[in-house]
Amino acid sequence: LTDRDDRDNEAPDFALYVATDGEASARASLGTTGLPSGWAPSDEGSVSFSESGQRVFFGTTDAPEPEPEDETPEDERVVVDIWNWKDPYLQPMQLLQRSQEEDRTYQAVLDLQSGRVVQLATEGIPSVSVADRGDGSVALGTSNLEYRQLVSWDGRYSDAYVIDVEDGSTRQVAEMIRGQARLSPGGKYVTWWDGFETAWFAVEVESGQKTNLTENLGVPVHDILDDHPDALRSYGSAGWTEGDRAFIVYDRFDAWALDPSGRAAPRNLTEGVGRQSDVRFRVIDLDPDEPYVPTDSDVYLTAFHLYTKASGVYRDRFDGNTAPERLVMDDVRFAAIRKAESADVILYERSTFEEFPDVWVADADFAGARKVTDANPQQDEYLWGTAELVEWTSTDGIPLQGILYKPEGFDASQEYPMMVYFYERNSDGLHSYTVPAAGSSSINRSSYVSRGYLLFVPDIPYAIGYPGESALDAVVPGVLGL
Template structure:
């Protein structure tokens, strides 16, 4: 009897599970557009409340407020700009459109919501402890106490700024520049009837005001009338007031070139003149023309001495303030001497100078540095990573002595897996300890403590990253730029074997291994700490699990899920991600991710789409939020509709990128075919840009694929080498000599490499139907490449279609075009991989006239 009951229960459970499965449906593009993203998130200072902004791909945004147990307290549509007050008593946000918006003030204690209509913008200034400042649609500027009672109108204001720290508001009213200080009955007049276009600035403390009016720079310091301190000042460079108020940084533009008035304007020819020895490629000059014409030289005014000094000139391309401008030193950078070689190197050396603004003297710190200089938080060191040396360097402005502070034989701070024909990049750094005493550097796995004076030996702080195959990285929990080595910090740990993240507690100075806080078994975000409590929020995600918000305390023992952004997910057939491995044709151990539908039946034969770029297995647990993607298939929509998806890693051999892709991808596909559930006759491939090139290459090397979509591909490396990236004006040669395209030689040094890697020369071998997407305003890959591809296949009378979203760039940006791309791409694959009828646009095409009247789906 008991056995019968147990058997009946098991049968019932199986039936319920089957019924549940049949109620789920396949995802459509319309479903995808309703998917929410969490685009803003805030935790109250006391850690008791979490507010989020949810935004679907199409439709109204929503603001939701939760308590620390995950209970939803309220929501509002069409809202943004979430802000908690510092006392954790109110949540403020804007509701409505830019043309008609209101300010919502929600009382966290009482649950009462107040709405102030017609608010264009608002601010919660730090110096106004319990007040909100807002400007109405009629330009009225108001200061109002959050707790009610006090409300002050400052009149009409065309703009306003609040001091970062101090209790001051700077605003323009009826052409007058006014400064209001907290508790003041009437604002101070900084300038009456200021000219149009005046630009204003206020110091962090609110005690200094600077403004540019009619080319003059004025300073107002609360004790006297506004004083002109410089003339000919450019309003294209923002004025910077140092935090201590002793320095005002501004720009003076060089004299603009004058037109030759002996030639009538209408007689000037419309010609571009390219010169072989000009530093910056002319096409780049055209792109940068507006920025370059607005260039100015940096000056500094000392408020103690009343003197100004020039910092930069025509030879300096960039300046960086030390200690946010408090220091007497400024770092100046020049790449002028190296602009020509940047054309083929893809990176530029720089000369680094240190400018003493008191002595008014510039000294070269490093000539031809192969890295961009940065400045330590305390301003004691300038540092950079040098690719040719695979090492970090640092120099003190005081001593001017450059030190190599890492040794690649001890700390492998360089990318060990670099496979482009260039110097490897760095793994970056965690930051600096208090007082700039130590620099914390990353290698592939661990965090090292380095002495910037190169006196102490480097120390591996995390100890076991390499041993355990874990990559440790620092997760900042506050706004401090310094790391306190005596206190516990949070690290994220990435397990390179399982591709899972975990959180670790770590006290750098203790000399102990990081202690596990939370084993995520998922992909985890950095943590965000509440300002006044030990509450943290973070996201966790897997292919199945959306990156919702979780809340926890510092012990991470019982995290609470706060949001459920997409409850509708349960309605759809989903999918699962599986890590697989194989050996490439040239002997490399490879990894990839296989995505299968949740109703997967191993006895069936499924169609499969192979999608790849270079390496992606580390994203095993990425949720891949459903989206009308601009350049790739949507993995969820495809698995939901009965496709298997394979994403393979690729390891490249210099000079042979196409064959490297073939060697890595094809045995990966064979490994999946050998699993028995993929139909070898129904396999497609899809890639965009670099991926688009690789699928184009594969089409010339194999007839395995039943269909291929190739987006923005290069098919002719000869013509592409000399092409222009029209978005930046840069010549493309560096990509082939040193970067992604990985040829490593010029066409005249190794023409065979360019021939062997260019699909255009073997188009006659293509047997696969091809769908190309290449847009006429592509600023990355010239769309002539797509034209060459299409024309060659059409000439060979092979089935090929090309989508050009007119006016679009490297990928469609307009939602309607992204949706159209996804529809047509799936119809293309559905026809060749599932046998569905060919849509009209594929069967007959649509003429230029017909396209204005119907879609042809």
């Protein structure tokens, strides 16, 4: 992008140039066929290529007008905020987002082979993503313009549209979605989570047919422990298999392959092993450049035991004939798992409350693991402490878990001051490492334990509308049972 042809103007217009063999030529500018009247490329937008390099995406907006010169003395200028109760956003949010809105651009695309320019995003449909890493024939457009006012008392909604990348024509495929619509990698389906119906939905782009993908699954795909007075959260999705043939979602334990057309029955990819063993499986994305989850090669899974809080890594193959194989499982936290591009070497972080998350390496079977960093040796100079999982029953009979942090060298025959931090559920973080730091809204575990405090962090299941009573029913018997 450059304004070299118009740089002498007070508000110069930018143009998109393409250089080939050292020769550069303007391919999109003010007045180019395919751009709205009065629109031009904007230096506020980003420029990117599609995966094949045959398309260039760039941002456009109304050609800027020169700002009128204000001759009023600065000490006499008055700043007034004008707003209306019917505004889409409240005035404080308008002021907060003012610069973002002033710099907003709308995505357009240049086809390098034909030279055709197509405006994809518009003021009515401001957000656009193109299928097949930018090379697809369709794009997904979303717009929240009709529902912005609802943010103040309800939630975030949007409409979804399919956009023809060849001519910019649009077709609405979903209305008032509570959540984020996504386009499948091949551009055949649009999917989204509905937290009110607690279901995953898909729309076939070609036919417009809408399908409830999880209607006949038989197990919940919403977070059964989510006790917020709002639309329920899903357990998430892992993406798609090759050719958009199956959409992969999670229940509390396992991964499922769903036919986006709704014709084939759901298939449990992890063979129900997660539910049988109280282990939560999630797919590890070892190749961010690969848009699909493979079904003909090994897939690595994170594993987390919901009750012991142990974690590890399993290996599976989503071909319908293989059960997950345990590679490693331990009372630690595994994170940031990566595989070397051209070698059978795994890189990962391992930590506990006491053990800093250093980097480890192992082979593809997680054998021969060894630590390769020592990033926090200064911890040896400080008292630290331990973290212990505790269990009890709430006043209303619910089995609960929590974490009891103990000072280093804890002696059960001695008395210690104890603090209780109570907020939602935290026991899954038993093996999380806490860097000592000052905190504003939550307590820093390691800081207080290092100073000789016992720290109790109980899980709290909330009854909607009764947060105080719920906390009392969970915390008091937990404290008394220590």
